[in-house]
Amino acid sequence: MKRILKYSLLFLILALMACNGKQPQSAEEQKAKPLFPKGTVITSNNFSGTVWLQMFVSNDTTYNASIGNVTFEPKARTNWHKHPGGQILLVTEGKGWYQEKGKTAQRIQKGDVVKIPPDAEHWHGASSESGLTHIAISLSTDKGGAIWLQPVTNEEYNNIEK
């Protein structure tokens, strides 16, 4: 009986070693490397919480646009603001919120595309339980950059998640 257990244990160890070797990259390992660089933390009063920015195209006269990768930690968000030329958000990771003034906040998540009309007052950011990463494409920047307004208060933010 001892020999049976000894051999069985040997097979068990070999089998587990074998299947460990075959394991594909875990979800955690893949999350560790974002699709586009996270960039650096934004130090600005136009945001609440920790937000990272990696610019791809800085506002210039060649492309007449501003394109960057924005990453919000859970609960982090923009102030209310508007874009004279409008903006498109392409959500590449996580979950969050988009709200236009006077409208109900919309849940947004990986794979969503948000079209923000020119001069529409709005905010966007992460949900309380998940971070959010989106590419932000600001268009016709010759009409002007973002016009920043008041912060989204904790009361406003907490109410949408009720």
Next chain:
Amino acid sequence: MKRILKYSLLFLILALMACNGKQPQSAEEQKAKPLFPKGTVITSNNFSGTVWLQMFVSNDTTYNASIGNVTFEPKARTNWHKHPGGQILLVTEGKGWYQEKGKTAQRIQKGDVVKIPPDAEHWHGASSESGLTHIAISLSTDKGGAIWLQPVTNEEYNNIEK
């Protein structure tokens, strides 16, 4: 000895069943669900090989841009062409090529950002061994849409991979 083998085999099967259950989503399973919709196959002489397109923003006066998700099967590519307002490519999957007229072709891959100046004659597409997916952002489309030129011949394409 027979009993030893019987028990060992039993342990082996149990161990393999156990580790199968623990396996995270495989690379193949994840590839099956792209970040953004693949859209539909383009039927146009401006492309070689099979190319899929999902538009996010069709050229309109509101955003003055055209934004879409483009997926190339291996070896598939655009014709030579140019954009009066310029274009930005954000590579989200796979490997491929970008070449401007008179310059050496550049390898591009997941995570790369390509800035195509206004009126620069160029082409982009997949490598021979991998597909390519990129978001294409055409800017200042009020200056006009893409101007399509001659195909990238097999001779041109095969030469860059030498």
